[in-house]
Amino acid sequence: MPDTGDVGAVLDEQVEVILNRDGLDALVHVLRQCGRTVIGPTVREGAIVLAELDSADELPYGWGVELEAGQYRISRREDGAVFAHSAGPQSWKSFLHPERVRQWTADRGPGGELTVRDEEPRSVAYAFLGVRPCDLRAIRILDRVMTGGRYQDPAYRSRRSGAFLIAAECTEPGATCFCVSMGTGPAVDTGYDLALTEVLDAGDHRFLCRSGSAEGAAVLAQLPHRSADDATRTAAADAVAQAAGRMSRSMPPVDLRALMRDNLEAERWDDVTSRCLSCGNCTMVCPTCFCTTTEDVTDLTGDHAERWRLWDSCYDLDFSLLHSGPVRATPRSRYRQWLTHKLGTWYDQFDSSGCVGCGRCIVWCPTGIDLTEEAHALHQEATEKRAAR
Numbered sequence: 001m002p003d004t005g006d007v008g009a010v011l012d013e014q015v016e017v018i019l020n021r022d023g024l025d026a027l028v029h030v031l032r033q034c035g036r037t038v039i040g041p042t043v044r045e046g047a048i049v050l051a052e053l054d055s056a057d058e059l060p061y062g063w064g065v066e067l068e069a070g071q072y073r074i075s076r077r078e079d080g081a082v083f084a085h086s087a088g089p090q091s092w093k094s095f096l097h098p099e100r101v102r103q104w105t106a107d108r109g110p111g112g113e114l115t116v117r118d119e120e121p122r123s124v125a126y127a128f129l130g131v132r133p134c135d136l137r138a139i140r141i142l143d144r145v146m147t148g149g150r151y152q153d154p155a156y157r158s159r160r161s162g163a164f165l166i167a168a169e170c171t172e173p174g175a176t177c178f179c180v181s182m183g184t185g186p187a188v189d190t191g192y193d194l195a196l197t198e199v200l201d202a203g204d205h206r207f208l209c210r211s212g213s214a215e216g217a218a219v220l221a222q223l224p225h226r227s228a229d230d231a232t233r234t235a236a237a238d239a240v241a242q243a244a245g246r247m248s249r250s251m252p253p254v255d256l257r258a259l260m261r262d263n264l265e266a267e268r269w270d271d272v273t274s275r276c277l278s279c280g281n282c283t284m285v286c287p288t289c290f291c292t293t294t295e296d297v298t299d300l301t302g303d304h305a306e307r308w309r310l311w312d313s314c315y316d317l318d319f320s321l322l323h324s325g326p327v328r329a330t331p332r333s334r335y336r337q338w339l340t341h342k343l344g345t346w347y348d349q350f351d352s353s354g355c356v357g358c359g360r361c362i363v364w365c366p367t368g369i370d371l372t373e374e375a376h377a378l379h380q381e382a383t384e385k386r387a388a389r
Contacts, residue, residue: 015211017225018232019196024082024207025056026223027166027194031127034219036164039095040129041088048074048088050095053129060085067174067359070368080205083130083198086174087358091287092128092135096142096159101309103294108303121158130168131192133185134177134356138287139165140191144350145290155309164215167192171239173247176359178372181250184356186243194220197236208236249359249372251343252379256353259379260344264336268377273332275367280313282361282369283338288354291319314338339371 019027031038032054041048042058048065064077065085077084106116131139139160146156170179170186179185188195193216197208208228211217252259283289293312298305312319315334320327328334346354355371362370 015217015220016228016233017209017220017223018228019207019209019223019225021056021205023209023223023225024059027219028053028056028129030219030222031129031164034125036125036127038127038129039092041083041085043074046074047072048085050088050090050092059130064172065174067176067363068368069176069362069370070365072363079200081172081198081200083168083170083196084172086170086172086177087132087134087287087360087363089285089360089364091285091358091360092131092139093142093287093290095124095126095128096139096163097146097153097156097290099311101155103307103309106305121155123158123162125162125164126159127164127166129166130196131165132168132170132358133188134170134179134182134358135287136165136167136188136191137184137356138358141288141350141352141354141356142290144352145288148350164219165192165194167195167212169195169197169236169240171198171243173243174359174363175248176362176370177247177357178249178251178359179357180244180247181253181372182353182355182357186247187240192216197240199232199235199239201235206232208232249362249370251357251372252376254379256343256375257345257347259375259382260340263378263382264340266378266381268374268381269332269336271377272369272374273330273335275369276331276335277367278315278331278334279366280315281364281366282371283313283315284311285360285364286342287356287358287360288342289313293318314341339374342371343375 028038038053039050040053041060042051042053043060043063044051048060048063053059059082061082062077062080063085064075066073066075067086102119104116104118106114108114143160146153167188169188173186190212192212195210195212199206199208209220211220291312291314292309295308295310296305297308314337317326317329328337342354346352
């Protein structure tokens with residue numbers, strides 16, 4: 001796989017087959033036999049979380065989620081669907097760009113000599129099973145941020161360069177999803193090794209699986225499968241199209257970059273920040289937020305020290321701290337910074353939006369702030385002001 005994290009060499013002709021549950025079991029087995037650490041969704045402690053899988057039996061068969069702003073719960077489904085849940089509290093960022101990374105250690109010897117050792121990135125051959133289209137786009141955004149510029153992150157590169165990505169097209173959007181308006185789903189486009197579309201009809205539970213890379217095709221050849229048929233292709237396409245039509249949230253159909261840029265003094269900022277706790281939950285669960293800080297620690301003797309890189313948030317007062325105090329001292333300024341960067345100035349830095357429409361920030365906001373509602377409100381205020389001139 002190339003260092004940029006893109007999938008391996010794309011096939012001249014895409015391989016397309018049908019897997020059943022045994023084929024999904026075999027997929028996990030083959031990937032583990034190849035020495036990969038397989039990460040996928042599983043049910044733990046009342047949530048669908050991403051964790052290492054020993055077998056496909058650990059996938060959340062028959063579980064779904066009920067979502068709303070500030071609300072999350074898992075619920076039993078009447079069918080045995082495995083990918084009929086939307087984004088949970090984690091994203092794949094947790095594995096590619098972990099919350100804590102040690103950068104170096106320093107030790108003082110008996111004679112007072114100081115030895116400093118850089119922390120070498122740990123090489124992990126990941127296989128990510130069940131990557132949603134929105135999260136697949138988020139990984140591509142992180143690739144651009146972490147490896148696409150002049151300053152690259154070796155820790156991210158070491159985890160990403162060998163990752164095998166198995167996408168799962170969305171057939172069951174959550175109430176907080178809005179990927180359609182961000183152009184990131186519910187169908188996958190590129191950037192995967194294998195793509196799955198789950199189909200349940202007439203008692204037949206199957207997965208339309210197609211390859212997106214030579215490595216994906218090689219893995220697919222080792223799995224029990226049957227040839228793809230037109231009925232399954234049609235059912236899969238219909239399920240994805242219906243998912244797009246069932247999304248209840250969206251961004252306003254305007255240039256979001258211009259909306260953010262031209263309304264920095266809107267009254268709506270006061271309204272939303274009267275509800276914002278500046279807790280930073282939205283940045284922690286966001287699959288593309290990447291900011292970090294550093295922390296130095298030492299033992300009681302003073303003979304051993306370490307430097308750690310930690311996730312940081314633009315909601316933290318220390319995030320913009322200068323000698324005279326924080327640049328953004330109010331909740332209003334910090335919320336505005338986050339939203340205008342995510343939807344606007346991210347384009348200036350990375351040539352894309354920083355939002356993929358996964359809806360995690362809406363779900364995990366303790367006061368239920370909805371960034372799609374805020375964007376619509378800003379647009380409405382701007383429209384009314386223009387009409388009043």
